[in-house]
Amino acid sequence: MQGFILHTQKVKDEDLIVSILSPKRFIKTYRFYGVRHSSILNGYKIDFSLDEHPNFLPRLKDVLHLNFSWIMHREKMFIWQEFIRLLFNHLKDTEVIEEFYFLLLEECVKRFEKQNPKRVIVDAYLKILEFEGRLFRDFICFSCEEKIQNQITLIRAFLPSHNHCALGYEFEEKKIKYFYENQNSRIFNDEEIQNLYNLIKEGL
Ligand SMILES: [Zn+2]
Missing domain, CATH: 2.40.50.140 (Nucleic acid-binding proteins)
Incomplete structure (x- = not known):
């Protein structure tokens, strides 16, 4: 086998x-x-x-x-x-x-x-979150439970939050939406990919 x-x-x-x-x-x-x-x-x-x-x-x-x-x-x-x-x-x-x-x-x-291996890993991780039912598509802040608009801060496990509610990396809401809908990280620039990758390194 x-x-x-x-x-x-x-x-x-x-x-x-x-x-x-x-x-x-x-x-x-x-x-x-x-x-x-x-x-x-x-x-x-x-x-x-x-x-x-x-x-x-x-x-x-x-x-x-x-x-x-x-x-x-x-x-x-x-x-x-x-x-x-x-x-x-x-x-x-x-x-x-x-x-x-x-x-x-x-x-x-x-x-x-x-392909850029970090992009491949970012896409793969999104699939893991989706498969395991851990992907949050409605952008409600995990900390204050209020709606998040325009700029989404992601932390470990791609949990969404407001910028002032948690320490993470900020992304445009429309890019995150595109990423989640297409399961493809092509919309992000290299710096954003690095930031997503840094979150993954904190643990799946
Ligand atoms: Zn919040």
Whole structure:
């Protein structure tokens, strides 16, 4: 089967606990050091099989690294691994998982080839919020519960607020609306993308 490595943890000498996001499951596996080495790095997509053990984590075996065309692009890889860390923290206590997350990562890998990776992550995060029912489309300030107009300040998890009610980044209401309706961040300039990206880094 296939999956994305979301996290690795060293245990006992060189053994690893490897957390993998497959289409339907979030799997914690154990990988023994030795035998045959293949790359186990956060964010890598792999083909693999499991040796189930009744009283222990399944063993990870037959690992084949499935390369991305941009894997040698340092900045893209850095941004990718940053997103993977955030996603791991978000999903780590889940076991049965909807295919949405795996498919989203596959889409991101493709879009990373040609697009600004931060824009790709911003779009992906909007899809996560929408999928999880956490996207606030009516601009009511989370702090004072009054309507917000013209300029929307967003904070972590894209919660909307007035500029004077919370510390975040300000955006034009019409741009946010466009972004939410089209699920595409093309309306934002690079500085705005960076600001949205900074909010994502605070945690999914
Ligand atoms: Zn307010």
